[in-house]
C-alpha cells in the first residue's frame with residue numbers, strides 16, 4: 392500500500408516548520424513518529440499534499456522537570472524514552488505506568504507522546520493520562536506560543552483546536568501540590584491493541600490529605616473523558632475505602648461506553664470502577680505510612 | 683546512483699517530487715533518488731533487492747518488516763525511505779558475514795526458533811536490539827521485547843529459547859574476545 396503522492400520537507404527549526412505549515416495553507420500535515428499518520432495515509436484515510444517532517448529539528452527530544460517541578464515533554468520524546476526512564480516513576484507515576492502499555496515495543500521506538508495528543512484518537516492513552524494530570528499543550532504559530540489545556544484541546548474524534556499553521560512543541564504537566572501518586576491501568580485483548588478500557592488516576596497529597604485529584608478515561612466514550620468531578624470529591628480528605636468506593640462508582644457513571652466486539656457496555660463500566668478502585672487502593676498504605 | 687521513483691510509479695512527471703538521499707544499508711552507502719511516498723520497506727525490498735525484510739500485514743501490526751535504524755528496531759512499512767536519509771539501516775542480510783552466522787542466527791537454528799520463517803528476520807533484528815542493550819535478559823524481558831513481533835507458527839516458545847541461547851552465545855563470544863585482547 393502506498394500513500395497518495397505528497398511533497399516532503401524536513402525543516403531544521405521550529406520557526407521553519409511553522410513557516411512551511413503557513414505557506415501550505417492547511418494542505419500540510421506534521422510528521423512526528425508517523426505511527427498513526429503513515430498507516431492512515433497508506434489506507435488513504437488521509438492524503439495531505441505535503442508532510443512537514445519534524446524529526447530533524449534539534450532539541451525536541453527531551454522530557455524533564457523544571458526546578459519548580461513543572462514537567463515538560465518535547466515533541467520528539469518517544470514513548471520508549473518514557474518507558475525506559477527509571478526515574479520517571481518517582482516523578483510522574485501515572486505516566487510511568489502508561490508508557491509500557493502504549494501500542495507495542497517497536498511502535499514505541501518511533502511514536503511520540505505529543506503526536507499521540509495531536510492525533511486525538513478517542514482510544515489514545517496519553518490524552519487520558521494528561522487530562523488526569525491537568526496537563527496542557529504548548530503550540531507555536533506565526534504569532535508566538537500559546538498554551539492549551541488538554542481538556543480543551545480535543546474537540547472530537549481525531550479533531551483538536553490546533554490551527555493549521557501551529558506546531559505542538561511540548562506537553563506540560565504542572566508541578567504537584569505536595570507529592571504526586573497515581574497509576575494507569577489498561578484492559579487490552581493483546582499487546583498492541585487499543586484499550587477496551589483505560590483509566591488514568593493522579594492524586595497529589597500534602598501529608599495524608601488529597602490536594603488535587605484527576606481521572607481520565609480511555610476508550611469509553613467518543614473522545615477521552617475527563618472524570619474530574621469524580622476525582623475532586625477526594626480533595627481535602629484522607630483516602631479511605633469509603634471515598635474510594637464512591638469515586639469509583641461516580642467515574643463509572645461518567646463513562647459513556649458502547650457495547651462492541653471488545654465488550655458490553657455494562658462490562659466496560661464495571662472495569663472503569665474496578666480500575667479506579669485498584670489504583671486508589673494501592674495508595675492507601677503509602678498515605679497511612681506518611682501519617 | 684539509482685533512481686527509485688519507478689518503484690512506486692513507472693511514469694514520472696514534472697510534478698513528481700523527488701528527493702536525493704544517502705543511506706547506509708548493512709555498512710554499504712547508497713545514494714538514491716526517491717519519491718517521498720516510497721516506504722522504507724519497499725526501498726529495501728524492491729529498490730535494493732534485499733528481500734530478507736518481509737512485509738506481512740502492511741498495517742504496522744506484525745513486525746515482519748522490522749529493521750534497525752541506528753540500532754533501534756523500526757517497522758519499515760511505517761517509515762518513509764526519505765526519513766532514512768543520513769542513517770544506518772541494518773537488515774537481516776547484515777547479520778551474517780560470508781563465513782559465519784551471527785550468534786542470533788545460530789540460536790534460532792539450534793533451538794528451532796522458526797518454522798515457515800516469515801517472521802524470523804523481524805524477530806532476529808528485534809532480538810539483536812535487545813541483546814545489544816541487555817546482554818543477559820530474563821525470559822520475561824525477552825518475551826516483552828518481542829511482543830511487537832507476531833509469529834503464526836511456533837507458539838513463541840522456541841523463539842524465546844533461541845534468543846536466550848543467542849544471549850549465552852554472545853556473552854561467551856565477548857569473553858573470548860576480551861581474553862584475546864588482554
Ligand SMILES: Cc1cc2nc3c(=O)[nH]c(=O)nc-3n(C[C@H](O)[C@H](O)[C@H](O)COP(=O)(O)OP(=O)(O)OC[C@H]3O[C@@H](n4cnc5c(N)ncnc54)[C@H](O)[C@@H]3O)c2cc1C
Nearest residue numbers: 421423424425426427428494502503506507509515516559
Ligand atoms: C499497531 C499500533 C498500535 C497502537 N496502539 C496504541 C495504543 O495502544 N495506545 C495509544 O495511545 N496509541 C497507540 N498507537 C498509536 C501510537 O501511539 C502513535 O505513536 C501515536 O498515536 C501518534 O504519535 P506519532 O508521533 O506517531 O504521530 P504521527 O503519526 O506522526 O502524527 C499523528 C497526527 O498528529 C499530528 N502531529 C504529530 N505531531 C505533531 C506536532 N508536534 N504538532 C502538530 N501536529 C502533530 C500529525 O500531523 C498527525 O495528524 C498505536 C499505533 C500502532 C501502529
Ligand code: FES
Nearest residue numbers: 738739740745759
Ligand atoms: S509489515 Fe510492517 S508491521 Fe507488518
Ligand code: FES
Nearest residue numbers: 797798833834835
Ligand atoms: S515461523 Fe512462521 S510466522 Fe513465525
